Amino acid sequence: MNIAIVIAGGSGRRMGQDIPKQFINVYDKPVIIYTLEGFQNHPQIDCIEVVCIKGWESVVWAYAKQFNITKLKWIVPGGETGQESIRNGVYALEGKAQPDDMIVIHDGVRPLVDEAVLTDVLLVANKYGNAVTSMPYNEQIFVINKNDPTTTNRYIPRESLRRVSTPQAYHFGLLDSKYHEAFDKKIGIYGSSYTNTMMVELGVTLHFAAGSDRNIKLTTKDNLEMFKAYLKLDKDNWLK
Template sequence: MYSVVLLSGGKGSRMQEDTPKQYLLLAGKPMIMHSLERVDRLVDVDEIVVVCAPSYRHVVKQMVHEYNIATKIVFVDAGQTRQESVYNGLKAVYNEFVIIHEAARPFVKQEEFQALIDDEEFNVIYGYNISYTVLKGHGYVSGILDRSELLNVQLPQKFKVSDLIDAHDKAKQRGDVYTEDASLMFANSQKKIKVIRGTSFNIKITEPIDLLLGEIIYKDYIINRK
Protein backbone atom coordinates (compact mmCIF):
# COMPACT_ATOMS: atom_id res chain seq x y z
CA MET A 1 0.00 0.00 0.00
CA TYR A 2 0.96 3.64 -0.46
CA SER A 3 0.76 6.83 1.54
CA VAL A 4 0.21 10.19 -0.11
CA VAL A 5 1.69 13.36 1.35
CA LEU A 6 -0.39 16.28 0.10
CA LEU A 7 1.36 19.61 0.60
CA SER A 8 -1.13 22.33 1.47
CA GLY A 9 0.83 24.68 3.69
CA GLY A 10 1.69 27.46 1.24
CA LYS A 11 0.56 31.01 1.96
CA GLY A 12 0.11 31.87 -1.72
CA SER A 13 1.25 35.48 -1.34
CA ARG A 14 1.70 35.90 -5.10
CA MET A 15 -2.00 35.13 -5.60
CA GLN A 16 -2.85 38.45 -3.90
CA GLU A 17 -5.70 36.85 -1.93
CA ASP A 18 -6.32 36.66 1.82
CA THR A 19 -7.09 32.95 1.47
CA PRO A 20 -4.22 30.62 0.48
CA LYS A 21 -4.56 29.58 -3.17
CA GLN A 22 -5.09 25.88 -2.42
CA TYR A 23 -8.41 26.72 -0.77
CA LEU A 24 -9.71 29.04 -3.49
CA LEU A 25 -12.47 27.75 -5.77
CA LEU A 26 -11.54 26.16 -9.08
CA ALA A 27 -14.34 24.83 -11.28
CA GLY A 28 -16.73 25.29 -8.36
CA LYS A 29 -14.81 23.43 -5.64
CA PRO A 30 -11.84 24.16 -3.39
CA MET A 31 -8.62 23.56 -5.29
CA ILE A 32 -7.30 21.01 -2.78
CA MET A 33 -10.35 18.82 -3.29
CA HIS A 34 -9.51 18.09 -6.93
CA SER A 35 -6.44 16.19 -5.76
CA LEU A 36 -8.05 14.69 -2.67
CA GLU A 37 -10.97 13.26 -4.63
CA ARG A 38 -8.72 11.59 -7.21
CA VAL A 39 -6.33 10.19 -4.63
CA ASP A 40 -9.30 8.93 -2.62
CA ARG A 41 -10.23 6.68 -5.58
CA LEU A 42 -6.83 4.95 -5.68
CA VAL A 43 -7.23 1.46 -4.23
CA ASP A 44 -3.48 1.24 -3.50
CA VAL A 45 -3.57 4.29 -1.21
CA ASP A 46 -4.76 3.79 2.36
CA GLU A 47 -3.42 6.97 3.96
CA ILE A 48 -3.36 10.64 3.00
CA VAL A 49 -1.13 12.93 5.05
CA VAL A 50 -2.31 16.52 4.65
CA VAL A 51 0.42 18.99 5.53
CA CYS A 52 -1.16 22.35 6.29
CA ALA A 53 -1.06 25.35 8.58
CA PRO A 54 -2.66 24.58 11.97
CA SER A 55 -5.15 27.41 11.44
CA TYR A 56 -6.55 25.67 8.33
CA ARG A 57 -6.79 22.16 9.72
CA HIS A 58 -10.45 22.60 10.66
CA VAL A 59 -11.17 23.99 7.18
CA VAL A 60 -9.76 20.90 5.48
CA LYS A 61 -11.54 18.60 7.93
CA GLN A 62 -14.84 20.21 6.99
CA MET A 63 -14.07 19.80 3.29
CA VAL A 64 -13.16 16.14 3.78
CA HIS A 65 -16.52 15.62 5.47
CA GLU A 66 -18.51 17.52 2.86
CA TYR A 67 -16.91 15.68 -0.06
CA ASN A 68 -17.15 12.24 1.58
CA ILE A 69 -13.46 11.39 1.44
CA ALA A 70 -13.19 7.81 2.67
CA THR A 71 -9.41 7.32 2.85
CA LYS A 72 -7.78 7.79 6.24
CA ILE A 73 -6.60 11.39 6.66
CA VAL A 74 -3.68 12.33 8.90
CA PHE A 75 -2.94 16.00 9.58
CA VAL A 76 0.59 17.32 10.03
CA ASP A 77 1.69 20.90 10.63
CA ALA A 78 3.48 22.65 7.79
CA GLY A 79 7.07 23.78 8.35
CA GLN A 80 8.68 27.12 7.67
CA THR A 81 9.83 25.91 4.25
CA ARG A 82 8.50 23.44 1.71
CA GLN A 83 11.40 21.14 2.55
CA GLU A 84 10.44 21.13 6.23
CA SER A 85 6.82 20.47 5.32
CA VAL A 86 7.73 17.41 3.26
CA TYR A 87 9.95 16.12 6.05
CA ASN A 88 7.15 16.55 8.59
CA GLY A 89 4.83 14.62 6.29
CA LEU A 90 7.34 11.82 5.71
CA LYS A 91 7.75 11.30 9.43
CA ALA A 92 4.00 10.66 9.72
CA VAL A 93 3.58 7.98 7.02
CA TYR A 94 3.59 4.29 7.87
CA ASN A 95 3.85 2.71 4.39
CA GLU A 96 7.08 1.80 2.60
CA PHE A 97 6.32 4.03 -0.37
CA VAL A 98 4.96 7.54 -0.60
CA ILE A 99 3.55 9.75 -3.32
CA ILE A 100 4.22 13.44 -2.78
CA HIS A 101 1.85 15.93 -4.36
CA GLU A 102 0.96 19.61 -4.08
CA ALA A 103 -2.59 20.85 -3.58
CA ALA A 104 -1.78 23.69 -5.97
CA ARG A 105 -1.42 21.18 -8.85
CA PRO A 106 -5.09 20.27 -9.41
CA PHE A 107 -4.88 18.89 -12.97
CA VAL A 108 -3.29 15.50 -12.34
CA LYS A 109 -5.62 12.70 -13.40
CA GLN A 110 -6.25 9.52 -11.45
CA GLU A 111 -4.46 7.43 -14.07
CA GLU A 112 -1.36 9.61 -13.72
CA PHE A 113 -1.21 8.85 -10.01
CA GLN A 114 -1.75 5.18 -10.84
CA ALA A 115 1.11 5.18 -13.36
CA LEU A 116 3.54 6.05 -10.57
CA ILE A 117 2.19 3.23 -8.43
CA ASP A 118 2.40 0.71 -11.28
CA ASP A 119 5.97 1.59 -12.20
CA GLU A 120 8.46 -0.99 -10.91
CA GLU A 121 11.12 1.58 -10.02
CA PHE A 122 11.23 2.79 -6.42
CA ASN A 123 11.76 6.50 -7.11
CA VAL A 124 9.79 7.98 -10.02
CA ILE A 125 8.93 11.55 -10.99
CA TYR A 126 7.11 13.37 -13.77
CA GLY A 127 9.09 15.70 -16.01
CA TYR A 128 8.27 17.73 -19.08
CA ASN A 129 10.79 18.85 -21.70
CA ILE A 130 11.38 22.60 -21.77
CA SER A 131 10.55 24.08 -25.17
CA TYR A 132 11.97 27.56 -24.71
CA THR A 133 15.43 29.08 -24.47
CA VAL A 134 16.87 29.45 -20.96
CA LEU A 135 19.66 31.94 -20.25
CA LYS A 136 21.85 32.36 -17.19
CA GLY A 137 22.52 35.73 -15.67
CA HIS A 138 21.72 38.45 -13.16
CA GLY A 139 21.11 41.70 -14.99
CA TYR A 140 23.36 40.58 -17.87
CA VAL A 141 23.44 37.31 -19.81
CA SER A 142 26.24 35.08 -18.57
CA GLY A 143 25.45 31.83 -20.34
CA ILE A 144 23.04 29.64 -22.28
CA LEU A 145 21.61 26.38 -20.95
CA ASP A 146 21.05 23.47 -23.33
CA ARG A 147 17.28 23.06 -23.27
CA SER A 148 17.54 19.54 -24.73
CA GLU A 149 18.95 18.47 -21.36
CA LEU A 150 16.50 20.41 -19.20
CA LEU A 151 13.29 19.19 -17.57
CA ASN A 152 10.35 21.02 -16.06
CA VAL A 153 10.05 18.97 -12.87
CA GLN A 154 6.45 18.16 -11.97
CA LEU A 155 4.50 16.42 -9.24
CA PRO A 156 3.26 13.92 -8.14
CA GLN A 157 6.49 12.06 -7.34
CA LYS A 158 6.94 8.57 -5.89
CA PHE A 159 9.71 7.62 -3.49
CA LYS A 160 10.72 4.84 -1.16
CA VAL A 161 10.20 6.53 2.19
CA SER A 162 13.46 5.39 3.76
CA ASP A 163 15.45 6.63 0.74
CA LEU A 164 13.86 10.06 0.85
CA ILE A 165 14.12 10.50 4.62
CA ASP A 166 17.81 9.60 4.44
CA ALA A 167 18.33 12.21 1.70
CA HIS A 168 16.43 14.81 3.73
CA ASP A 169 18.57 14.09 6.79
CA LYS A 170 21.76 14.61 4.78
CA ALA A 171 20.48 17.84 3.24
CA LYS A 172 19.51 19.11 6.69
CA GLN A 173 22.95 18.30 8.10
CA ARG A 174 24.56 20.28 5.28
CA GLY A 175 22.15 23.16 5.60
CA ASP A 176 21.11 22.81 1.96
CA VAL A 177 17.65 23.94 0.84
CA TYR A 178 15.72 22.55 -2.13
CA THR A 179 12.41 23.48 -3.71
CA GLU A 180 11.38 19.91 -4.59
CA ASP A 181 12.38 16.38 -3.68
CA ALA A 182 13.85 14.89 -6.85
CA SER A 183 16.68 17.43 -6.81
CA LEU A 184 17.13 16.91 -3.07
CA MET A 185 17.45 13.15 -3.51
CA PHE A 186 19.73 13.47 -6.53
CA ALA A 187 22.12 15.67 -4.57
CA ASN A 188 22.02 13.63 -1.37
CA SER A 189 21.63 10.02 -2.50
CA GLN A 190 23.00 7.47 -4.94
CA LYS A 191 19.51 6.14 -5.70
CA LYS A 192 18.20 6.14 -9.25
CA ILE A 193 15.32 8.48 -10.09
CA LYS A 194 13.23 7.55 -13.10
CA VAL A 195 11.49 10.23 -15.16
CA ILE A 196 8.05 9.68 -16.71
CA ARG A 197 6.99 12.19 -19.34
CA GLY A 198 4.51 14.67 -17.90
CA THR A 199 2.09 17.00 -19.65
CA SER A 200 1.91 20.74 -20.25
CA PHE A 201 -1.50 20.73 -18.52
CA ASN A 202 0.07 19.92 -15.16
CA ILE A 203 0.68 23.50 -14.10
CA LYS A 204 1.07 24.79 -10.57
CA ILE A 205 -1.39 27.51 -9.61
CA THR A 206 0.78 30.36 -8.39
CA GLU A 207 -0.44 33.71 -9.72
CA PRO A 208 -3.88 35.18 -10.50
CA ILE A 209 -3.57 34.45 -14.22
CA ASP A 210 -3.06 30.75 -13.40
CA LEU A 211 -6.58 30.57 -11.96
CA LEU A 212 -7.98 31.94 -15.22
CA LEU A 213 -5.96 29.45 -17.24
CA GLY A 214 -6.97 26.76 -14.77
CA GLU A 215 -10.65 27.12 -15.59
CA ILE A 216 -9.84 26.55 -19.26
CA ILE A 217 -7.56 23.60 -18.53
CA TYR A 218 -10.19 21.98 -16.31
CA LYS A 219 -12.87 22.16 -18.99
CA ASP A 220 -10.63 21.02 -21.84
CA TYR A 221 -8.32 18.50 -20.18
CA ILE A 222 -10.24 17.12 -17.19
CA ILE A 223 -13.82 17.19 -18.45
CA ASN A 224 -13.54 16.88 -22.25
CA ARG A 225 -10.67 14.38 -22.33
CA LYS A 226 -11.89 11.75 -19.89
Protein backbone atom coordinates (compact mmCIF):
# COMPACT_ATOMS: atom_id res chain seq x y z
CA MET A 1 0.00 0.00 0.00
CA ASN A 2 1.19 3.53 -0.82
CA ILE A 3 0.15 6.13 1.74
CA ALA A 4 0.68 9.89 1.35
CA ILE A 5 1.32 12.03 4.43
CA VAL A 6 0.59 15.65 3.54
CA ILE A 7 2.09 18.07 6.06
CA ALA A 8 -0.18 21.08 6.61
CA GLY A 9 0.68 21.91 10.20
CA GLY A 10 2.38 25.27 9.73
CA SER A 11 0.96 28.70 10.51
CA GLY A 12 2.63 30.40 7.53
CA ARG A 13 3.69 33.60 9.30
CA ARG A 14 6.09 34.57 6.49
CA MET A 15 3.18 34.80 4.07
CA GLY A 16 1.75 37.61 6.23
CA GLN A 17 -1.89 36.61 5.77
CA ASP A 18 -4.74 36.28 8.26
CA ILE A 19 -5.12 32.52 7.76
CA PRO A 20 -2.56 29.72 7.36
CA LYS A 21 -1.16 29.73 3.83
CA GLN A 22 -2.36 26.20 3.08
CA PHE A 23 -5.95 27.48 3.35
CA ILE A 24 -5.59 30.56 1.15
CA ASN A 25 -8.02 30.45 -1.78
CA VAL A 26 -6.55 30.65 -5.27
CA TYR A 27 -9.14 30.82 -8.04
CA ASP A 28 -11.87 29.60 -5.67
CA LYS A 29 -9.92 26.61 -4.41
CA PRO A 30 -7.75 26.39 -1.25
CA VAL A 31 -4.06 25.64 -1.69
CA ILE A 32 -4.32 22.42 0.34
CA ILE A 33 -6.85 21.02 -2.13
CA TYR A 34 -4.54 21.61 -5.11
CA THR A 35 -1.96 19.57 -3.21
CA LEU A 36 -4.36 16.81 -2.25
CA GLU A 37 -5.65 16.53 -5.81
CA GLY A 38 -2.16 15.55 -6.96
CA PHE A 39 -2.36 12.47 -4.73
CA GLN A 40 -6.07 11.84 -5.26
CA ASN A 41 -5.53 11.66 -9.02
CA HIS A 42 -2.42 9.48 -8.93
CA PRO A 43 -3.32 5.82 -9.55
CA GLN A 44 -0.56 4.47 -7.29
CA ILE A 45 -1.61 6.36 -4.16
CA ASP A 46 -4.03 4.32 -2.07
CA CYS A 47 -4.86 6.69 0.77
CA ILE A 48 -3.96 10.04 2.30
CA GLU A 49 -3.27 11.29 5.79
CA VAL A 50 -3.17 15.03 6.47
CA VAL A 51 -1.20 16.45 9.39
CA CYS A 52 -3.15 19.61 10.09
CA ILE A 53 -2.63 22.73 12.16
CA LYS A 54 -4.70 22.35 15.31
CA GLY A 55 -8.19 23.80 15.08
CA TRP A 56 -8.46 23.42 11.31
CA GLU A 57 -9.21 19.69 11.13
CA SER A 58 -12.94 20.14 10.44
CA VAL A 59 -12.11 22.61 7.67
CA VAL A 60 -9.96 20.01 5.92
CA TRP A 61 -12.71 17.39 6.18
CA ALA A 62 -15.23 19.86 4.76
CA TYR A 63 -12.95 20.82 1.86
CA ALA A 64 -12.21 17.14 1.15
CA LYS A 65 -15.93 16.44 0.89
CA GLN A 66 -16.55 19.50 -1.27
CA PHE A 67 -13.74 18.69 -3.72
CA ASN A 68 -14.19 14.90 -3.69
CA ILE A 69 -10.89 13.93 -2.06
CA THR A 70 -12.06 10.40 -1.38
CA LYS A 71 -8.60 9.00 -0.54
CA LEU A 72 -8.35 11.12 2.62
CA LYS A 73 -8.62 8.65 5.52
CA TRP A 74 -7.03 10.34 8.52
CA ILE A 75 -6.33 13.83 9.88
CA VAL A 76 -3.71 14.17 12.61
CA PRO A 77 -2.94 17.29 14.70
CA GLY A 78 0.36 18.97 13.90
CA GLY A 79 3.16 19.66 16.36
CA GLU A 80 5.10 22.72 17.43
CA THR A 81 7.74 22.16 14.73
CA GLY A 82 7.85 20.64 11.29
CA GLN A 83 9.59 17.52 12.55
CA GLU A 84 7.05 17.10 15.35
CA SER A 85 4.27 17.32 12.77
CA ILE A 86 5.83 14.64 10.58
CA ARG A 87 6.47 12.49 13.64
CA ASN A 88 2.80 12.80 14.64
CA GLY A 89 1.78 11.68 11.18
CA VAL A 90 4.17 8.72 11.20
CA TYR A 91 3.22 7.55 14.70
CA ALA A 92 -0.49 7.81 13.82
CA LEU A 93 0.05 5.12 11.17
CA GLU A 94 1.34 2.61 13.71
CA GLY A 95 -1.11 -0.29 13.65
CA LYS A 96 -2.46 0.86 10.29
CA ALA A 97 0.55 0.62 7.97
CA GLN A 98 2.71 -2.45 7.38
CA PRO A 99 6.54 -2.26 7.49
CA ASP A 100 6.80 -2.65 3.70
CA ASP A 101 4.13 -0.05 2.92
CA MET A 102 5.50 2.99 1.13
CA ILE A 103 4.94 6.33 2.84
CA VAL A 104 5.17 9.45 0.70
CA ILE A 105 5.79 12.65 2.66
CA HIS A 106 4.88 15.93 1.00
CA ASP A 107 4.53 19.59 2.00
CA GLY A 108 0.94 20.79 1.90
CA VAL A 109 2.14 24.10 0.47
CA ARG A 110 3.77 22.49 -2.58
CA PRO A 111 0.57 22.37 -4.65
CA LEU A 112 2.12 21.54 -8.02
CA VAL A 113 3.31 18.00 -7.38
CA ASP A 114 3.80 16.47 -10.81
CA GLU A 115 2.43 13.03 -11.63
CA ALA A 116 5.69 11.99 -13.31
CA VAL A 117 7.72 13.13 -10.29
CA LEU A 118 5.51 11.22 -7.89
CA THR A 119 5.70 8.14 -10.11
CA ASP A 120 9.51 8.28 -10.16
CA VAL A 121 9.71 8.76 -6.39
CA LEU A 122 7.66 5.59 -5.91
CA LEU A 123 9.70 3.72 -8.52
CA VAL A 124 13.05 4.57 -6.90
CA ALA A 125 11.74 4.00 -3.37
CA ASN A 126 10.39 0.57 -4.26
CA LYS A 127 13.81 -0.34 -5.65
CA TYR A 128 15.98 1.03 -2.82
CA GLY A 129 13.67 1.54 0.18
CA ASN A 130 13.67 5.32 -0.01
CA ALA A 131 13.67 8.16 -2.53
CA VAL A 132 13.95 11.95 -2.37
CA THR A 133 12.89 14.38 -5.06
CA SER A 134 15.94 16.21 -6.33
CA MET A 135 17.09 18.77 -8.87
CA PRO A 136 20.53 19.97 -9.99
CA TYR A 137 21.81 23.28 -8.70
CA ASN A 138 22.11 25.79 -11.55
CA GLU A 139 23.68 28.69 -9.66
CA GLN A 140 27.22 29.14 -8.34
CA ILE A 141 27.55 28.54 -4.59
CA PHE A 142 30.16 30.49 -2.62
CA VAL A 143 31.11 30.03 1.03
CA ILE A 144 31.15 33.07 3.31
CA ASN A 145 34.56 34.00 4.69
CA LYS A 146 34.27 33.46 8.45
CA ASN A 147 36.72 36.32 9.12
CA ASP A 148 34.82 38.75 6.89
CA PRO A 149 31.22 37.74 6.02
CA THR A 150 31.14 40.33 3.21
CA THR A 151 33.76 38.37 1.25
CA THR A 152 34.47 34.89 -0.05
CA ASN A 153 37.47 32.93 -1.26
CA ARG A 154 35.94 29.50 -1.70
CA TYR A 155 33.15 27.99 -3.75
CA ILE A 156 31.42 24.61 -3.96
CA PRO A 157 31.26 23.11 -7.47
CA ARG A 158 27.59 23.06 -8.37
CA GLU A 159 28.02 19.69 -10.08
CA SER A 160 28.47 18.18 -6.59
CA LEU A 161 25.15 19.56 -5.28
CA ARG A 162 21.49 18.56 -5.51
CA ARG A 163 18.42 20.45 -4.31
CA VAL A 164 16.17 18.08 -2.37
CA SER A 165 12.52 18.70 -1.51
CA THR A 166 9.29 16.74 -1.28
CA PRO A 167 7.75 14.36 -2.22
CA GLN A 168 9.96 11.87 -0.41
CA ALA A 169 9.17 8.18 0.10
CA TYR A 170 10.28 5.64 2.69
CA HIS A 171 9.22 2.16 3.74
CA PHE A 172 7.08 2.57 6.85
CA GLY A 173 9.28 0.25 8.91
CA LEU A 174 12.35 2.43 8.26
CA LEU A 175 10.46 5.68 8.72
CA ASP A 176 8.82 4.71 11.99
CA SER A 177 11.98 3.28 13.56
CA LYS A 178 14.09 6.29 12.59
CA TYR A 179 11.60 8.81 14.01
CA HIS A 180 11.60 6.91 17.30
CA GLU A 181 15.40 6.87 17.26
CA ALA A 182 15.67 10.55 16.36
CA PHE A 183 13.36 11.75 19.12
CA ASP A 184 14.88 9.36 21.67
CA LYS A 185 18.42 10.53 20.87
CA LYS A 186 17.48 14.15 20.02
CA ILE A 187 19.17 13.86 16.62
CA GLY A 188 17.96 15.53 13.42
CA ILE A 189 14.85 17.12 14.90
CA TYR A 190 15.78 20.76 15.48
CA GLY A 191 15.78 23.92 13.38
CA SER A 192 15.14 23.35 9.69
CA SER A 193 15.60 19.58 9.96
CA TYR A 194 13.31 17.45 7.83
CA THR A 195 12.91 13.72 7.23
CA ASN A 196 15.69 13.63 4.63
CA THR A 197 18.27 15.45 6.77
CA MET A 198 17.29 13.38 9.81
CA MET A 199 17.80 10.17 7.85
CA VAL A 200 21.30 11.22 6.79
CA GLU A 201 22.21 12.22 10.35
CA LEU A 202 21.10 8.75 11.46
CA GLY A 203 23.30 7.06 8.88
CA VAL A 204 20.79 6.27 6.12
CA THR A 205 21.90 6.56 2.48
CA LEU A 206 19.27 8.38 0.41
CA HIS A 207 18.48 7.80 -3.25
CA PHE A 208 17.70 10.59 -5.70
CA ALA A 209 14.51 10.62 -7.76
CA ALA A 210 13.33 13.10 -10.40
CA GLY A 211 12.23 16.61 -9.51
CA SER A 212 10.56 19.58 -11.17
CA ASP A 213 11.11 23.34 -11.13
CA ARG A 214 7.32 23.71 -10.93
CA ASN A 215 7.33 22.11 -7.50
CA ILE A 216 7.51 25.45 -5.70
CA LYS A 217 6.90 25.90 -1.98
CA LEU A 218 4.48 28.68 -1.12
CA THR A 219 6.41 30.58 1.54
CA THR A 220 6.08 34.21 0.46
CA LYS A 221 3.58 36.31 -1.48
CA ASP A 222 5.93 36.16 -4.49
CA ASN A 223 5.70 32.35 -4.42
CA LEU A 224 1.92 32.66 -4.36
CA GLU A 225 1.94 34.91 -7.43
CA MET A 226 4.20 32.43 -9.22
CA PHE A 227 1.78 29.61 -8.39
CA LYS A 228 -1.10 31.62 -9.84
CA ALA A 229 0.94 32.22 -12.98
CA TYR A 230 1.64 28.49 -13.36
CA LEU A 231 -2.08 27.75 -13.11
CA LYS A 232 -2.79 30.16 -15.97
CA LEU A 233 0.17 29.05 -18.07
CA ASP A 234 -0.51 27.84 -21.60
CA LYS A 235 1.99 25.22 -22.74
CA ASP A 236 3.48 25.49 -26.24
CA ASN A 237 3.08 22.17 -28.00
CA TRP A 238 6.19 22.71 -30.11
CA LEU A 239 8.51 22.78 -27.08
CA LYS A 240 10.25 19.44 -26.51
